Amino acid sequence: MASQGQCLSSSSDKNRKVNFRERLLIIDSQLGVKDVEKLKFLCQDFVSHKKLETCSSALDIFDLLLAADLLREEDSFFLAELLYILEWISLLRHLNYTKQQVESLLPTQRKVSLFRNLLYELSEGIIPENLQSMIFLLGDSIPKIPMTSLGLLLYLEKQGKIDEDNLTSLEYLCGKTVPKLVEKIEKYKREKAAQLATLPVDKETESLHQGEEELFSRSDTTKFLRALQEGPCQNEHTRSNGDRATNGALASVSMIPASATLGASPNTLNSEASTKEVAVYRMHGKHRGHCVIVNNHRFTSTSLPDRPGTHKDAESLKRVFQWLGFTVHTHVDVTKGRMDEVLQEQKSHPGHADGDCFVFCVLTHGKDRMVYSSDGVPIPIGEILSHFTAQQCPGLVGKPKLFFIQACQGEAIQPSVPIEADALNPEDTFPPLEYRIPITVDFLLGLSTVPGYLSFRHMEEGSWYIQSLCKHLKNFVLHEDILSILTVVNHDVSRKADIRGIKKQMPQSANTLTKKVVFPAPPGALQW
CATH class of the missing domain: 3.40.50.1460 (Rossmann fold)
Structure with a gap:
């Protein structure tokens, strides 16, 4: 009987996995070539660019996410987040999510960075005429090859011309060609500042420490000055x-x-100290x-x-x-x-x-x-x-x-x-x-x-x-x-x-x- 029960359990598990893959197949059937390119762009921070380049369908991307344990039946939120960004709200139901559920979970479970999201939103607002104007402004600093708006932004990122803390080039290009997109950049800066100022709180942990004085402040994530001096060169052969x-x-x-020393008594405060x-x-x-x-x-x-x-x-x-x-x-x-x-x-x-x-x-x-x-x-x-x-x-x-x-x-x-x-x-x-x-x-x-x-x-x-x-x-x-x-x-x-x-x-x-x-x-x- 025990053996029969194990077989039934194994069969049930297998069916669930098949059903999950069937749902992924349905999602793939609804996504077009442009959607695949967008997914590849949004996954840049999670899967190597070399592997993404070989993907010709959403299924290829799903396979990479499954292999990296970024997608599984018991936790498909990352894919739900990607579909939400792509505004494929109707496909969320295949992952047992609604638009409202995704929106409520994003503040604590989002995986796509604010910077990657910004670049995607900017690409959506750049029409072909704007793209040609941007390429013209960049002159010889960009290769003369056919390029989409996502391709342009990815190229600038890989060349180190833009990153999450350096948006000068983006602001210049958008300001000269699509001024309304500058508002998205400003919004990103505000959201990033707010994100850095707030660390997530584990509610269960809070209950474990009720009654304790809160010694950790959210303002502790403050900026520190750079080193005051540059040191002498070290005679080392380094590898980069x-x-x-x-x-x-x-x-x-x-x-x-x-100022605490080994002789200090644990869990006590020195009231005589100047600080x-x-x-x-x-x-x-x-x-x-x-x-x-x-x-x-x-x-x-x-x-x-x-x-x-x-x-x-x-x-x-x-x-x-x-x-x-x-x-x-x-x-x-x-x-x-x-x-x-x-x-x-x-x-x-x-x-x-x-x-x-x-x-x-x-x-x-x-x-x-x-x-x-x-x-x-x-x-x-x-x-x-x-x-x-x-x-x-x-x-x-x-x-x-x-x-x-x-x-x-x-x-x-x-x-x-x-x-x-x-x-x-x-x-x-x-x-x-x-x-x-x-x-x-x-x-x-x-x-x-x-x-x-x-x-x-x-x-x-x-x-x-x-x-x-x-x-x-x-x-x-x-x-x-x-x-x-x-x-x-x-x-x-x-x-x-x-x-x-x-x-x-x-x-x-x-x-x-x-x-x-x-x-x-x-x-x-x-x-x-």
Whole structure:
């Protein structure tokens, strides 16, 4: 009987999958060639351009989304969002959504970025006559080939002439040819500013912390001034295919005074201090906690090169976190499927209940808001973090969760710009970190570079960011909290440059920590 029941269950599951694919087939039958091109454009941030180029139908795109786990029967919202943007409202019913349901879910579940949405809306407002005028204004800077409005905008984006923080060229072209589209650009700027000022709140988490004083402010996602000086050139041979550099300059968000010492009493405030102190996270459990290191060196995807030097980073991270008392788990060349398994294993790990902290490090290729698995699948960073919210991982409630990402976040290279300290413009800042931390408390996300830019890795000595992080954890962990250490890392990396002194890099981080993270001195700490 049990065997018969299993067969029936298996058959039922198979039927559901077939039905879902049948519904996708119906959606495909309604979409034309232009719709397919629009879908390919909207999926640029999720699927490699090379793979999208081979797609000739919506079904081809659906296959890519299914393979990347961006589309599945139990969660088809991404496709519903795409159809909503394309104004194919009648097709939403095949995914069991209504227009109203999609609109209500977009504020918290949208995947298509505001910038990508803006470019799509602009393309819809550019008629052939406007397009020819824009191409004429661009002159020899654009190839003389037939081009659609989407094609033009995608070309400008890939050439680095426009991005989510640089809309000057767009404003010029629209202002000269279709002035009414400038209003859409202004609307985008307002929406982006509002998005950055608001972090999503996990309602279940709020209920878990009722009665606690709210120490994290939404205004904590403020801008920080760029580094005051440019450091001397480092005699390093750097490699820039993979995780290369930037010159953004966000220091840690929600910076806390770094005066807590190892002798301070946890969960108390020093009323005699000249500045208000913040309590320290408890670090007296049965063990320090688990540290996961995902180290991708070789890639099966032909578009992603190997990452020589990454093992140096993995070794340094393993050494320093073992020294701090963590149980370290290293995973090499992790596919998307294996990454899902690792995340599932860790979010339900029983050891979290007795641990003090959790650390998750990713060393790989990346692009804006995403990291690549070893088989070339882009994984949203927010998706990784979401496995460790209070709802998903109760064992880590109230404990600091630290994530460090060494990966490119775009293709742009940020050159150095010499400045004088007494000429610094307080308004000349870099854009604030746009990653959304999926809970109001206890997360820290450290990135090797700012969105849109590359980060550097030495082929033998490891990356600038990870090597600096490990070095300063070792040097300052005895008397400084993690945010103060990250500030030192920012300063250190900002002073580095390639052998010509041209390319620069600046890490950035965001956090929703409500206490200081201070690690007690490891046994034999003075004998590293």
